[in-house]
Amino acid sequence: MFNTPKPVSLIERILSVTTDKEAWVLDFFAGSGTTAHAVAKLNAEDGGHRRFILISNTEATQAQPDKNLCRDVCAERLRRVLSGYTNTKGQAVAGLGGGFAYLRARRIPRHRLNYEIGPCRSVACAATAAWQTTDTVAGM
Numbered sequence: 001m002f003n004t005p006k007p008v009s010l011i012e013r014i015l016s017v018t019t020d021k022e023a024w025v026l027d028f029f030a031g032s033g034t035t036a037h038a039v040a041k042l043n044a045e046d047g048g049h050r051r052f053i054l055i056s057n058t059e060a061t062q063a064q065p066d067k068n069l070c071r072d073v074c075a076e077r078l079r080r081v082l083s084g085y086t087n088t089k090g091q092a093v094a095g096l097g098g099g100f101a102y103l104r105a106r107r108i109p110r111h112r113l114n115y116e117i118g119p120c121r122s123v124a125c126a127a128t129a130a131w132q133t134t135d136t137v138a139g140m
Contacts, residue, residue, distance in 0.1 A: 006031075011038035021048035030054035033074035037081050040096040052100075075102045 027035040056070040084095035
């Protein structure tokens with residue numbers, strides 16, 4: 001899928017020396033989900049409660065309008081890593097546990113925007129109209 005994928009072990013090592021067990025890890029270039037995989041693996045190893053936020057665009061093009069790397073590669077990888085899977089040798093690999101929510105942003109037409117800005121007491125307030133949960137895996 002990727003010409004130069006990041007090794008999970010490298011990201012896991014970076015996280016182990018730069019974060020505490022309660023850290024939030026943010027990756028603006030989610031790709032195949034290596035960062036989330038490393039967070040889950042490190043949590044399973046040291047009992048941490050790190051959380052991750054991964055952000056990506058769909059990478060759709062005119063030639064491939066339905067391409068959605070985040071949905072088709074990243075989210076699918078995380079489902080398998082967290083729940084368990086069978087590897088290419090036919091061996092069962094135990095899941096690392098945890099879960100995630102897959103959210104999609106949508107464009108809001110300019111004429112529907114409300115320019116009267118009032119106080120917002122939480123992040124959820126700001127995101128209510130722009131985010132939609134499309135898939136959830138329990139536990140995280």
